Amino acid sequence: xxxxxxxxxxxxxxxxxxxxxxxxxxxxxxxxxxxxxxxxxxxxxxxxxxxxxxxxxxxxxxxxxxxxxxxxxxxxxxxxxxxxxxxxxxxxxxxxxxxxxxxxxxxxxxxxxxxxxxxxxxxxxxxxxxxxxxxxxxxxxxxxxxxxxxxxxxxxxxxxxxxxxxxxxxxxxxxxxxxxxxxxxxxxxxxxxxxxxxxxxxxxxxxxxxxxxxxxxxxxxxxxxxxxxxxxxxxxxxxx
Amino acid sequence: xxxxxxxxxxxxxxxxxxxxxxxxxxxxxxxxxxxxxxxxxxxxxxxxxxxxxxxxxxxxxxxxxxxxxxxxxxxxxxxxxxxxxxxxxxxxxxxxxxxxxxxxxxxxxxxxxxxxxxxxxxxxxxxxxxxxxxxxxxxxxxxxxxxxxxxxxxxxxxxxxxxxxxxxxxxxxxxxxxxxxxxxxxxxxxxxxxxxxxxxxxxxxxxxxxxxxxxxxxxxxxxxxxxxxxxxxxxxxxxxxxxxx
Numbered sequence: 001x002x003x004x005x006x007x008x009x010x011x012x013x014x015x016x017x018x019x020x021x022x023x024x025x026x027x028x029x030x031x032x033x034x035x036x037x038x039x040x041x042x043x044x045x046x047x048x049x050x051x052x053x054x055x056x057x058x059x060x061x062x063x064x065x066x067x068x069x070x071x072x073x074x075x076x077x078x079x080x081x082x083x084x085x086x087x088x089x090x091x092x093x094x095x096x097x098x099x100x101x102x103x104x105x106x107x108x109x110x111x112x113x114x115x116x117x118x119x120x121x122x123x124x125x126x127x128x129x130x131x132x133x134x135x136x137x138x139x140x141x142x143x144x145x146x147x148x149x150x151x152x153x154x155x156x157x158x159x160x161x162x163x164x165x166x167x168x169x170x171x172x173x174x175x176x177x178x179x180x181x182x183x184x185x186x187x188x189x190x191x192x193x194x195x196x197x198x199x200x201x202x203x204x205x206x207x208x209x210x211x212x213x214x215x216x217x218x219x220x221x222x223x224x225x226x227x228x229x230x231x232x233x234x235x236x237x238x239x240x
Numbered sequence: 241x242x243x244x245x246x247x248x249x250x251x252x253x254x255x256x257x258x259x260x261x262x263x264x265x266x267x268x269x270x271x272x273x274x275x276x277x278x279x280x281x282x283x284x285x286x287x288x289x290x291x292x293x294x295x296x297x298x299x300x301x302x303x304x305x306x307x308x309x310x311x312x313x314x315x316x317x318x319x320x321x322x323x324x325x326x327x328x329x330x331x332x333x334x335x336x337x338x339x340x341x342x343x344x345x346x347x348x349x350x351x352x353x354x355x356x357x358x359x360x361x362x363x364x365x366x367x368x369x370x371x372x373x374x375x376x377x378x379x380x381x382x383x384x385x386x387x388x389x390x391x392x393x394x395x396x397x398x399x400x401x402x403x404x405x406x407x408x409x410x411x412x413x414x415x416x417x418x419x420x421x422x423x424x425x426x427x428x429x430x431x432x433x434x435x436x437x438x439x440x441x442x443x444x445x446x447x448x449x450x451x452x453x454x455x456x457x458x459x460x461x462x463x464x465x466x467x468x469x470x471x472x473x474x475x476x477x478x479x480x481x482x483x484x485x
Contacts, residue, residue, distance in 0.1 A: 143292050144325040146312040148339030148390060158342070162329045 014227075017219055024213060031217035039195035040203045041221065043113065047199070048179035051117045055125035055175045056168055063129035064156065067137055082123045082130070090120055094188025101189075112190035113197050120185060121178040128171030132164040166236055173233035177226045241268035242303040242393040242426050244289070249298035250450075251284055258284040259295070260450035266394070269424040271417065273441030274452070275431055275473065281450040282430035286396045289428065291315045302393050318387030318395040318425070322402055324379045326371040332358075332382050333367035339390035357385040360419060376403045377412045384416070388423050395420070397429035401436050413439050434476045438462075446470050 021028060031037045066078055085093075094116055098107055106112050136142060136159065145159050161168075183201035190197035192206060200222040208215040244266040251259040258281045266272040274282050287293040289300055291312035300307050307315055319325075326335050336357055340350045358364050361381035371379055380400060387395055397416075404412045417440055420427050431437050437444050438458045445455040446469075454466040462478075465471040 140321055140325055141327060143290075143312065144319060144321065145327075145338070145342075147290055147292075147315070147317060147319045148342065148386070149313050149316070150338075150342045151313060154342045158338070159327065 014223070017216065017223055020216055021220055024216070027213050028217040028220050031214060031221065034214075036194050036198070037200075037203060037214075037218055037221070040198050040200045040218070043110070043195070043197065044180055044199040044201075044222065045225070047110070047113045047117060048121075048176045050114055051121050051179040052125070052172045052176040054114070054118060055122035056129075056172050058122060059125040059129040059168070059171060060156075060161070062126050063133045064160070066126075066130045067133040078130075082127045085119050085123045088120075090116075090182065090184035091188055093119055094185035097185070097189040107189060108191040108193060108197060110190075110196055113186055113199065116185035116189045117179040117182045120182055121175045124174040124178055125168070125171035128167045128174070129164060132167040133160055136160055136163055169236050170233050173229050173236065177229040177233075180222060180226055180229070241424055243268050243301075244394045244426055244428060245301040246285070246289065247299045247301065249285070249288055249295045249300070251281075251288055251293060251295050257450050259288065261298070262447070262450060262452055264428075264445055264452050264455065266426050266428050268426055271420050271427045271429065271440060271442045272445060273429045273431060273437040273443075274445045274447050275434060275437040275441075276447035277473070278432055280447045282432070282447055283398055284450075285447070286319070286398055286428070286430055289394070290317055290319050290396055316390060316392050318390065318392035320380070320383045320387050320395070320397050320400060322399045324371075324383040324403065326379055326382055326386075328371055330370075331367060332363060332369050332371075332374070335371070335382055336385045336389055338386060343390065353389060354385075357389055360388075360422060361385045362415075375408075376405065377408050377415075380404065380412060381415065381419075384419055388419075388425065392425060395423075395425045395427045397427065399431050399433075400429060401431070401433065416440065434474050438474075438477055446473060448473075 032041075062081060066074065066081075097112070097115055097119075101107065101112070101115065106115070141159055141163070142155050145155050150158065181201055183199075183205055186197070186199055187202055187205065192198040192202045200218050203218045204215045204222070207218070244264075246262060246264040248261045248263055249259050250257065250261055260281075262281070262285060264272070264274070264285075274285065276282055284293065288295045291307075291310065295308075302315075302317075327338065330338065333354055337350045337354045340353055345353070354367070355364075358367060361384060363378060363381055363385070366374065366378065366382075371382065374382065380403070400416060401409055401412060413436065429440060431440075441458060443455060443457055444461055445452045446461065447453065448469055454461060454470050456464075461470065461474060465474060
Protein backbone atom coordinates (compact mmCIF):
# COMPACT_ATOMS: atom_id res chain seq x y z
CA UNK A 1 0.00 0.00 0.00
CA UNK A 2 2.77 2.35 1.03
CA UNK A 3 4.75 1.35 -2.06
CA UNK A 4 1.73 2.22 -4.23
CA UNK A 5 1.45 5.58 -2.51
CA UNK A 6 5.12 6.27 -3.15
CA UNK A 7 4.77 5.24 -6.80
CA UNK A 8 1.73 7.51 -7.27
CA UNK A 9 3.56 10.39 -5.56
CA UNK A 10 6.57 9.97 -7.84
CA UNK A 11 4.51 9.64 -11.02
CA UNK A 12 2.29 12.60 -10.19
CA UNK A 13 5.39 14.69 -9.46
CA UNK A 14 6.70 13.92 -12.92
CA UNK A 15 3.59 13.97 -15.06
CA UNK A 16 1.44 16.66 -13.38
CA UNK A 17 3.25 19.24 -15.45
CA UNK A 18 1.71 17.82 -18.63
CA UNK A 19 -1.75 18.12 -16.99
CA UNK A 20 -0.99 21.66 -15.83
CA UNK A 21 -0.29 22.70 -19.39
CA UNK A 22 -3.96 21.92 -20.00
CA UNK A 23 -5.13 23.51 -23.16
CA UNK A 24 -2.12 25.77 -23.37
CA UNK A 25 -0.09 23.45 -25.60
CA UNK A 26 0.01 26.27 -28.13
CA UNK A 27 2.11 28.16 -25.55
CA UNK A 28 4.62 25.31 -25.43
CA UNK A 29 4.80 25.26 -29.21
CA UNK A 30 5.05 29.05 -29.20
CA UNK A 31 7.86 28.91 -26.64
CA UNK A 32 9.83 26.71 -28.99
CA UNK A 33 9.98 29.65 -31.39
CA UNK A 34 10.70 32.29 -28.75
CA UNK A 35 14.20 33.71 -29.20
CA UNK A 36 15.01 33.65 -25.47
CA UNK A 37 13.73 30.08 -25.00
CA UNK A 38 15.57 28.97 -28.14
CA UNK A 39 18.77 30.44 -26.70
CA UNK A 40 18.19 28.63 -23.42
CA UNK A 41 17.57 25.32 -25.21
CA UNK A 42 20.77 25.80 -27.21
CA UNK A 43 22.82 26.58 -24.07
CA UNK A 44 21.20 23.77 -22.03
CA UNK A 45 21.53 21.05 -24.65
CA UNK A 46 25.02 21.99 -25.88
CA UNK A 47 26.45 22.44 -22.37
CA UNK A 48 24.88 19.15 -21.25
CA UNK A 49 26.54 17.37 -24.19
CA UNK A 50 29.89 18.96 -23.39
CA UNK A 51 29.54 18.08 -19.70
CA UNK A 52 28.56 14.50 -20.58
CA UNK A 53 31.57 14.11 -22.88
CA UNK A 54 33.98 15.65 -20.37
CA UNK A 55 32.50 13.46 -17.62
CA UNK A 56 33.17 10.30 -19.63
CA UNK A 57 36.72 11.46 -20.40
CA UNK A 58 37.24 12.07 -16.68
CA UNK A 59 35.40 8.93 -15.57
CA UNK A 60 37.74 6.50 -17.36
CA UNK A 61 41.02 7.37 -15.57
CA UNK A 62 39.18 8.09 -12.30
CA UNK A 63 37.37 4.74 -12.36
CA UNK A 64 40.66 3.02 -13.19
CA UNK A 65 42.30 4.68 -10.19
CA UNK A 66 39.39 3.75 -7.91
CA UNK A 67 39.47 0.15 -9.14
CA UNK A 68 43.19 -0.58 -9.26
CA UNK A 69 44.72 2.09 -7.04
CA UNK A 70 46.18 0.70 -3.83
CA UNK A 71 46.56 3.66 -1.50
CA UNK A 72 45.32 4.94 1.81
CA UNK A 73 42.24 7.12 1.69
CA UNK A 74 40.80 5.53 -1.44
CA UNK A 75 37.37 5.20 0.20
CA UNK A 76 37.48 8.84 1.24
CA UNK A 77 38.51 9.90 -2.28
CA UNK A 78 35.55 7.97 -3.69
CA UNK A 79 33.21 9.75 -1.28
CA UNK A 80 34.57 13.12 -2.40
CA UNK A 81 34.35 12.25 -6.09
CA UNK A 82 31.01 10.45 -6.23
CA UNK A 83 28.88 10.90 -3.12
CA UNK A 84 29.65 14.41 -1.95
CA UNK A 85 28.94 16.23 -5.27
CA UNK A 86 25.48 14.63 -5.27
CA UNK A 87 24.69 15.81 -1.75
CA UNK A 88 26.58 19.12 -1.62
CA UNK A 89 24.13 22.07 -1.96
CA UNK A 90 24.48 23.26 -5.57
CA UNK A 91 23.90 26.88 -4.57
CA UNK A 92 26.89 26.71 -2.22
CA UNK A 93 28.96 25.07 -4.92
CA UNK A 94 28.04 27.93 -7.29
CA UNK A 95 29.14 30.41 -4.65
CA UNK A 96 32.45 28.58 -4.17
CA UNK A 97 33.14 28.79 -7.92
CA UNK A 98 32.10 32.45 -8.00
CA UNK A 99 34.58 33.29 -5.23
CA UNK A 100 37.32 31.03 -6.55
CA UNK A 101 37.08 31.50 -10.33
CA UNK A 102 35.18 34.78 -10.59
CA UNK A 103 38.38 36.70 -9.95
CA UNK A 104 39.97 35.26 -13.11
CA UNK A 105 37.04 36.35 -15.24
CA UNK A 106 35.21 33.06 -15.59
CA UNK A 107 31.97 34.17 -13.92
CA UNK A 108 28.92 34.71 -16.18
CA UNK A 109 30.55 32.92 -19.13
CA UNK A 110 29.62 29.78 -21.05
CA UNK A 111 32.65 28.08 -19.45
CA UNK A 112 31.09 28.84 -16.04
CA UNK A 113 27.96 26.93 -17.12
CA UNK A 114 30.12 23.89 -17.96
CA UNK A 115 32.11 24.09 -14.71
CA UNK A 116 29.02 24.41 -12.52
CA UNK A 117 27.14 21.58 -14.24
CA UNK A 118 30.17 19.28 -14.34
CA UNK A 119 30.57 19.13 -10.56
CA UNK A 120 27.04 17.93 -9.87
CA UNK A 121 26.66 15.72 -12.97
CA UNK A 122 30.00 13.97 -13.52
CA UNK A 123 29.66 11.64 -10.48
CA UNK A 124 27.03 9.65 -12.40
CA UNK A 125 29.52 8.80 -15.16
CA UNK A 126 32.33 8.09 -12.65
CA UNK A 127 30.07 5.86 -10.57
CA UNK A 128 28.90 3.81 -13.59
CA UNK A 129 32.44 3.38 -14.92
CA UNK A 130 33.91 2.45 -11.51
CA UNK A 131 31.18 -0.11 -10.86
CA UNK A 132 31.75 -1.79 -14.24
CA UNK A 133 35.55 -1.74 -13.97
CA UNK A 134 35.21 -3.48 -10.57
CA UNK A 135 32.92 -6.12 -12.01
CA UNK A 136 35.48 -6.83 -14.73
CA UNK A 137 38.27 -6.98 -12.18
CA UNK A 138 36.27 -9.45 -10.09
CA UNK A 139 35.74 -11.62 -13.19
CA UNK A 140 39.54 -11.86 -13.54
CA UNK A 141 39.50 -10.98 -17.25
CA UNK A 142 42.05 -8.21 -16.73
CA UNK A 143 44.35 -10.64 -14.93
CA UNK A 144 44.09 -13.13 -17.80
CA UNK A 145 44.87 -10.35 -20.29
CA UNK A 146 47.96 -9.44 -18.27
CA UNK A 147 49.05 -13.07 -18.09
CA UNK A 148 49.01 -12.97 -21.90
CA UNK A 149 51.40 -10.03 -21.88
CA UNK A 150 48.95 -7.11 -21.92
CA UNK A 151 50.16 -3.80 -20.46
CA UNK A 152 47.86 -1.29 -18.77
CA UNK A 153 47.07 0.42 -22.11
CA UNK A 154 46.05 -2.93 -23.63
CA UNK A 155 43.92 -3.87 -20.61
CA UNK A 156 42.19 -0.51 -20.80
CA UNK A 157 41.79 -0.33 -24.58
CA UNK A 158 41.02 -3.96 -25.37
CA UNK A 159 39.25 -5.22 -22.24
CA UNK A 160 37.93 -2.55 -19.87
CA UNK A 161 36.59 -0.04 -22.39
CA UNK A 162 34.95 -2.45 -24.85
CA UNK A 163 33.31 -4.34 -21.98
CA UNK A 164 32.16 -1.07 -20.37
CA UNK A 165 30.88 0.71 -23.46
CA UNK A 166 27.20 0.36 -22.56
CA UNK A 167 27.80 1.45 -18.96
CA UNK A 168 29.72 4.47 -20.20
CA UNK A 169 26.83 5.32 -22.53
CA UNK A 170 24.40 4.94 -19.64
CA UNK A 171 26.65 7.12 -17.46
CA UNK A 172 26.74 9.71 -20.24
CA UNK A 173 22.95 9.65 -20.49
CA UNK A 174 22.36 10.22 -16.76
CA UNK A 175 25.08 12.86 -16.62
CA UNK A 176 23.46 14.62 -19.56
CA UNK A 177 20.01 14.51 -17.91
CA UNK A 178 21.36 15.80 -14.59
CA UNK A 179 23.24 18.59 -16.37
CA UNK A 180 20.08 19.56 -18.23
CA UNK A 181 18.20 20.07 -14.96
CA UNK A 182 20.94 21.83 -12.99
CA UNK A 183 19.88 25.30 -11.77
CA UNK A 184 21.32 26.72 -8.58
CA UNK A 185 25.06 26.40 -9.16
CA UNK A 186 24.70 27.57 -12.76
CA UNK A 187 22.56 30.59 -11.79
CA UNK A 188 24.96 31.73 -9.03
CA UNK A 189 28.19 31.22 -10.98
CA UNK A 190 27.10 31.77 -14.59
CA UNK A 191 24.09 34.07 -14.20
CA UNK A 192 21.43 34.30 -16.88
CA UNK A 193 22.82 35.99 -19.98
CA UNK A 194 20.55 35.10 -22.94
CA UNK A 195 22.21 32.93 -25.61
CA UNK A 196 25.32 32.64 -23.41
CA UNK A 197 24.54 31.34 -19.92
CA UNK A 198 20.79 31.27 -19.62
CA UNK A 199 19.48 27.70 -19.45
CA UNK A 200 15.94 26.32 -19.46
CA UNK A 201 15.85 25.76 -15.67
CA UNK A 202 17.03 29.36 -15.25
CA UNK A 203 14.16 30.64 -17.41
CA UNK A 204 11.70 28.55 -15.37
CA UNK A 205 13.04 30.05 -12.16
CA UNK A 206 13.12 33.64 -13.41
CA UNK A 207 9.69 33.62 -15.08
CA UNK A 208 7.70 31.46 -12.62
CA UNK A 209 6.27 34.42 -10.68
CA UNK A 210 5.61 36.97 -13.42
CA UNK A 211 4.71 34.81 -16.42
CA UNK A 212 3.93 31.30 -15.15
CA UNK A 213 2.73 30.12 -18.58
CA UNK A 214 6.21 30.69 -20.01
CA UNK A 215 7.73 28.86 -17.02
CA UNK A 216 5.39 25.91 -17.54
CA UNK A 217 6.17 25.80 -21.25
CA UNK A 218 9.92 25.85 -20.58
CA UNK A 219 9.49 23.19 -17.89
CA UNK A 220 7.64 20.91 -20.29
CA UNK A 221 10.51 21.26 -22.74
CA UNK A 222 13.23 20.43 -20.18
CA UNK A 223 11.22 17.59 -18.65
CA UNK A 224 10.48 16.01 -22.02
CA UNK A 225 14.15 16.13 -22.97
CA UNK A 226 15.14 14.58 -19.62
CA UNK A 227 12.57 11.79 -19.88
CA UNK A 228 13.77 11.05 -23.41
CA UNK A 229 17.35 10.78 -22.10
CA UNK A 230 16.36 8.46 -19.26
CA UNK A 231 14.30 6.23 -21.55
CA UNK A 232 17.32 5.96 -23.79
CA UNK A 233 19.34 4.96 -20.70
CA UNK A 234 16.87 2.20 -19.87
CA UNK A 235 16.96 1.02 -23.45
CA UNK A 236 20.75 0.86 -23.40
CA UNK A 237 20.77 -0.92 -20.04
CA UNK A 238 18.11 -3.35 -21.23
CA UNK A 239 20.25 -4.41 -24.17
CA UNK A 240 23.04 -5.64 -21.86
CA UNK B 241 60.28 -27.08 -21.86
CA UNK B 242 61.08 -25.53 -18.52
CA UNK B 243 61.19 -26.61 -14.91
CA UNK B 244 58.99 -24.94 -12.32
CA UNK B 245 60.12 -24.88 -8.73
CA UNK B 246 57.99 -23.55 -5.89
CA UNK B 247 60.18 -23.01 -2.84
CA UNK B 248 58.71 -22.65 0.65
CA UNK B 249 55.84 -20.41 -0.40
CA UNK B 250 53.61 -19.00 2.34
CA UNK B 251 50.61 -16.76 1.96
CA UNK B 252 48.13 -15.68 4.61
CA UNK B 253 44.83 -13.80 4.41
CA UNK B 254 44.67 -12.17 7.82
CA UNK B 255 44.98 -15.01 10.31
CA UNK B 256 44.19 -17.71 7.76
CA UNK B 257 47.21 -19.41 6.25
CA UNK B 258 46.30 -20.28 2.67
CA UNK B 259 49.82 -21.52 1.88
CA UNK B 260 52.17 -22.79 4.54
CA UNK B 261 55.71 -23.32 3.20
CA UNK B 262 54.44 -25.14 0.13
CA UNK B 263 57.21 -26.80 -1.87
CA UNK B 264 56.88 -28.38 -5.29
CA UNK B 265 58.94 -29.10 -8.40
CA UNK B 266 57.41 -29.71 -11.81
CA UNK B 267 59.80 -31.24 -14.35
CA UNK B 268 59.99 -29.95 -17.94
CA UNK B 269 56.96 -31.08 -20.03
CA UNK B 270 55.47 -32.84 -17.01
CA UNK B 271 51.74 -32.77 -16.22
CA UNK B 272 51.63 -32.26 -12.47
CA UNK B 273 48.27 -32.27 -10.69
CA UNK B 274 47.83 -30.69 -7.29
CA UNK B 275 44.88 -32.35 -5.61
CA UNK B 276 43.20 -31.39 -2.36
CA UNK B 277 39.89 -30.47 -0.80
CA UNK B 278 38.24 -27.10 -1.40
CA UNK B 279 39.92 -24.32 0.57
CA UNK B 280 43.27 -26.11 0.93
CA UNK B 281 45.13 -23.36 -0.95
CA UNK B 282 45.26 -24.76 -4.49
CA UNK B 283 44.00 -21.67 -6.30
CA UNK B 284 46.15 -19.41 -4.11
CA UNK B 285 49.17 -21.48 -5.16
CA UNK B 286 48.30 -20.94 -8.84
CA UNK B 287 47.75 -17.21 -8.38
CA UNK B 288 51.08 -16.82 -6.57
CA UNK B 289 52.91 -18.63 -9.39
CA UNK B 290 51.02 -16.55 -11.95
CA UNK B 291 52.02 -13.34 -10.19
CA UNK B 292 48.51 -12.17 -9.36
CA UNK B 293 49.25 -12.57 -5.63
CA UNK B 294 52.43 -11.72 -3.80
CA UNK B 295 53.62 -14.43 -1.41
CA UNK B 296 54.53 -13.52 2.16
CA UNK B 297 57.56 -15.82 1.98
CA UNK B 298 59.31 -18.11 -0.46
CA UNK B 299 60.37 -18.04 -4.10
CA UNK B 300 59.20 -19.16 -7.52
CA UNK B 301 61.82 -20.42 -9.95
CA UNK B 302 61.37 -21.13 -13.64
CA UNK B 303 64.31 -22.90 -15.25
CA UNK B 304 66.59 -21.76 -12.43
CA UNK B 305 65.52 -18.12 -12.67
CA UNK B 306 63.88 -16.45 -9.69
CA UNK B 307 60.72 -14.76 -11.08
CA UNK B 308 59.49 -13.26 -7.78
CA UNK B 309 60.01 -9.70 -8.92
CA UNK B 310 58.65 -10.13 -12.42
CA UNK B 311 55.22 -8.53 -12.92
CA UNK B 312 52.32 -10.65 -14.14
CA UNK B 313 52.60 -9.47 -17.74
CA UNK B 314 56.29 -10.40 -17.99
CA UNK B 315 56.19 -13.90 -16.51
CA UNK B 316 55.00 -15.63 -19.69
CA UNK B 317 52.85 -18.12 -17.80
CA UNK B 318 49.71 -19.49 -19.44
CA UNK B 319 46.65 -19.56 -17.23
CA UNK B 320 43.25 -21.18 -17.72
CA UNK B 321 40.83 -20.38 -14.89
CA UNK B 322 37.93 -22.50 -13.77
CA UNK B 323 35.39 -20.60 -15.91
CA UNK B 324 37.91 -20.42 -18.81
CA UNK B 325 37.93 -16.58 -18.69
CA UNK B 326 37.34 -16.05 -22.40
CA UNK B 327 36.92 -12.44 -23.45
CA UNK B 328 33.17 -12.34 -24.23
CA UNK B 329 33.39 -9.49 -26.74
CA UNK B 330 36.07 -11.18 -28.86
CA UNK B 331 35.70 -14.01 -31.35
CA UNK B 332 37.49 -17.35 -31.01
CA UNK B 333 40.16 -16.08 -33.43
CA UNK B 334 40.62 -12.83 -31.51
CA UNK B 335 40.74 -14.63 -28.16
CA UNK B 336 43.47 -16.99 -29.32
CA UNK B 337 45.43 -14.23 -31.03
CA UNK B 338 45.12 -11.77 -28.11
CA UNK B 339 48.51 -12.50 -26.53
CA UNK B 340 50.29 -12.36 -29.88
CA UNK B 341 48.63 -9.07 -30.84
CA UNK B 342 49.58 -7.29 -27.62
CA UNK B 343 53.13 -8.52 -28.20
CA UNK B 344 52.97 -6.74 -31.57
CA UNK B 345 53.62 -9.84 -33.67
CA UNK B 346 53.11 -9.25 -37.41
CA UNK B 347 49.57 -9.93 -38.61
CA UNK B 348 50.68 -12.77 -40.91
CA UNK B 349 52.47 -14.50 -38.03
CA UNK B 350 49.41 -14.10 -35.77
CA UNK B 351 47.23 -15.58 -38.51
CA UNK B 352 49.51 -18.60 -39.02
CA UNK B 353 49.87 -19.22 -35.28
CA UNK B 354 46.11 -18.99 -34.61
CA UNK B 355 45.38 -21.27 -37.58
CA UNK B 356 47.79 -23.87 -36.26
CA UNK B 357 46.33 -23.69 -32.73
CA UNK B 358 42.79 -24.02 -34.10
CA UNK B 359 43.96 -27.23 -35.76
CA UNK B 360 45.59 -28.49 -32.54
CA UNK B 361 42.42 -27.90 -30.49
CA UNK B 362 40.21 -29.14 -33.32
CA UNK B 363 38.23 -25.93 -33.71
CA UNK B 364 38.82 -25.11 -37.36
CA UNK B 365 35.74 -23.34 -38.72
CA UNK B 366 34.83 -21.87 -35.32
CA UNK B 367 37.13 -18.84 -35.52
CA UNK B 368 34.33 -16.31 -36.07
CA UNK B 369 32.17 -17.46 -33.16
CA UNK B 370 31.80 -15.66 -29.86
CA UNK B 371 32.42 -17.62 -26.60
CA UNK B 372 28.70 -17.73 -25.78
CA UNK B 373 28.11 -19.66 -29.00
CA UNK B 374 30.39 -22.52 -27.89
CA UNK B 375 29.90 -25.56 -25.64
CA UNK B 376 31.84 -25.82 -22.38
CA UNK B 377 34.30 -28.26 -23.95
CA UNK B 378 34.87 -25.95 -26.91
CA UNK B 379 35.34 -22.95 -24.62
CA UNK B 380 37.93 -24.86 -22.68
CA UNK B 381 39.83 -25.69 -25.86
CA UNK B 382 39.78 -22.02 -26.91
CA UNK B 383 41.12 -21.04 -23.48
CA UNK B 384 43.88 -23.65 -23.80
CA UNK B 385 44.79 -22.48 -27.30
CA UNK B 386 44.88 -18.87 -26.10
CA UNK B 387 47.15 -19.78 -23.19
CA UNK B 388 49.44 -21.81 -25.47
CA UNK B 389 49.61 -19.15 -28.21
CA UNK B 390 52.38 -17.20 -26.49
CA UNK B 391 54.50 -20.35 -25.97
CA UNK B 392 54.40 -20.04 -22.18
CA UNK B 393 57.14 -21.42 -19.93
CA UNK B 394 54.51 -22.99 -17.70
CA UNK B 395 50.77 -23.67 -18.09
CA UNK B 396 48.50 -23.34 -15.06
CA UNK B 397 45.07 -24.98 -15.08
CA UNK B 398 42.52 -24.26 -12.34
CA UNK B 399 39.93 -27.06 -12.02
CA UNK B 400 39.87 -27.51 -15.81
CA UNK B 401 37.04 -30.05 -15.84
CA UNK B 402 34.69 -28.52 -13.30
CA UNK B 403 32.60 -26.69 -15.93
CA UNK B 404 32.41 -29.68 -18.26
CA UNK B 405 29.34 -31.94 -18.02
CA UNK B 406 29.78 -35.57 -16.95
CA UNK B 407 28.79 -36.94 -20.37
CA UNK B 408 31.72 -35.32 -22.17
CA UNK B 409 34.21 -35.24 -19.29
CA UNK B 410 36.13 -38.39 -20.27
CA UNK B 411 36.51 -37.13 -23.83
CA UNK B 412 37.65 -33.65 -22.72
CA UNK B 413 40.13 -35.20 -20.28
CA UNK B 414 41.76 -37.19 -23.10
CA UNK B 415 41.86 -34.08 -25.32
CA UNK B 416 43.44 -32.05 -22.55
CA UNK B 417 46.13 -34.64 -21.96
CA UNK B 418 46.78 -35.00 -25.70
CA UNK B 419 47.11 -31.24 -26.22
CA UNK B 420 49.50 -30.99 -23.27
CA UNK B 421 51.66 -33.83 -24.57
CA UNK B 422 51.67 -32.36 -28.07
CA UNK B 423 52.66 -28.90 -26.86
CA UNK B 424 55.19 -30.32 -24.35
CA UNK B 425 54.48 -27.43 -21.99
CA UNK B 426 55.26 -27.87 -18.29
CA UNK B 427 51.80 -27.99 -16.71
CA UNK B 428 50.50 -27.51 -13.19
CA UNK B 429 46.84 -28.32 -12.77
CA UNK B 430 44.80 -28.06 -9.58
CA UNK B 431 41.68 -30.05 -8.86
CA UNK B 432 39.64 -31.37 -5.97
CA UNK B 433 38.49 -34.34 -8.05
CA UNK B 434 40.61 -37.50 -7.48
CA UNK B 435 39.42 -39.10 -10.70
CA UNK B 436 40.58 -36.10 -12.77
CA UNK B 437 43.88 -36.05 -10.88
CA UNK B 438 44.64 -39.73 -11.45
CA UNK B 439 43.63 -39.59 -15.11
CA UNK B 440 45.56 -36.46 -15.97
CA UNK B 441 48.65 -36.35 -13.78
CA UNK B 442 52.08 -37.74 -14.61
CA UNK B 443 52.58 -37.06 -10.91
CA UNK B 444 50.15 -35.97 -8.22
CA UNK B 445 50.84 -33.62 -5.32
CA UNK B 446 48.38 -33.98 -2.46
CA UNK B 447 47.71 -30.68 -0.76
CA UNK B 448 46.19 -30.06 2.64
CA UNK B 449 46.02 -26.89 4.77
CA UNK B 450 48.39 -25.03 2.48
CA UNK B 451 51.09 -27.74 2.42
CA UNK B 452 52.07 -30.42 -0.06
CA UNK B 453 51.80 -33.59 2.02
CA UNK B 454 52.77 -36.15 -0.63
CA UNK B 455 53.99 -35.90 -4.22
CA UNK B 456 54.50 -38.97 -6.36
CA UNK B 457 53.37 -40.93 -9.40
CA UNK B 458 49.67 -41.90 -9.26
CA UNK B 459 50.36 -45.61 -8.79
CA UNK B 460 52.82 -44.94 -5.95
CA UNK B 461 50.31 -42.74 -4.15
CA UNK B 462 47.70 -45.48 -4.46
CA UNK B 463 50.11 -48.17 -3.28
CA UNK B 464 51.77 -46.21 -0.51
CA UNK B 465 49.63 -43.33 0.78
CA UNK B 466 51.81 -41.57 3.32
CA UNK B 467 49.07 -40.87 5.84
CA UNK B 468 45.47 -41.51 6.76
CA UNK B 469 44.62 -38.13 5.33
CA UNK B 470 46.01 -39.03 1.89
CA UNK B 471 44.21 -42.36 2.01
CA UNK B 472 40.96 -40.53 2.80
CA UNK B 473 41.44 -38.04 -0.04
CA UNK B 474 42.06 -40.73 -2.63
CA UNK B 475 39.36 -43.07 -1.28
CA UNK B 476 37.05 -42.40 -4.29
CA UNK B 477 39.70 -43.96 -6.54
CA UNK B 478 39.64 -47.22 -4.56
CA UNK B 479 35.84 -47.18 -4.60
CA UNK B 480 35.65 -46.57 -8.38
CA UNK B 481 38.17 -49.36 -8.94
CA UNK B 482 40.29 -47.03 -11.06
CA UNK B 483 43.51 -48.08 -9.33
CA UNK B 484 43.61 -51.31 -11.33
CA UNK B 485 43.43 -49.50 -14.69
